[in-house]
Amino acid sequence: MRETFAGSFTADPHTLTPRQVRELASPVIDSWVTRGERELAGQILGGLAAVGLHASLAAVNKSAVGHLLVAHESMIAGQVCGRCGALSTGSDECPDRGTAARTVPDLLEEIMQRTLDCNGQVP
Numbered sequence: 001m002r003e004t005f006a007g008s009f010t011a012d013p014h015t016l017t018p019r020q021v022r023e024l025a026s027p028v029i030d031s032w033v034t035r036g037e038r039e040l041a042g043q044i045l046g047g048l049a050a051v052g053l054h055a056s057l058a059a060v061n062k063s064a065v066g067h068l069l070v071a072h073e074s075m076i077a078g079q080v081c082g083r084c085g086a087l088s089t090g091s092d093e094c095p096d097r098g099t100a101a102r103t104v105p106d107l108l109e110e111i112m113q114r115t116l117d118c119n120g121q122v123p
Contacts, residue, residue, distance in 0.1 A: 006032035007031060009024040009025065040123060043067065044067055056068070056111060057089070063118045065115045067120065067122075068115040068121070068122045074108075076106070076107040076108055077090075077104065077107065078103075078107030078110070079101040080101060080102050080104050080110070082101055087110055089107065
């Protein structure tokens with residue numbers, strides 16, 4: 001329960017306005033967000049990390065992603081193997097060579113969805 005508690009503030013509910021709620025809640029929310037960011041950075045930096053598209057694809061294809069951080073929202077076309085389902089950029093080869101691959105219009109979206117499907121987090 002402690003992990004989900006952001007904090008509190010004291011106010012008189014009889015005189016409290018929406019503006020005052022925002023002003024009083026803002027530092028509590030900022031502190032909670034900062035704490036969450038620090039915890040996430042500690043988890044990532046304290047464990048194994050894959051950096052870059054190809055390393056991330058390898059981890060996703062092995063269902064080995066706990067946290068996935070995506071730096072940009074651009075679309076990257078890719079492929080999914082018709083036999084084993086491995087994702088690739090098309091330039092990296094699947095072990096099941098010769099199997100028809102299906103085009104994936106947004107490889108990053110596929111990576112994010114597979115991470116979530118394997119109980120990973122995409123903050």
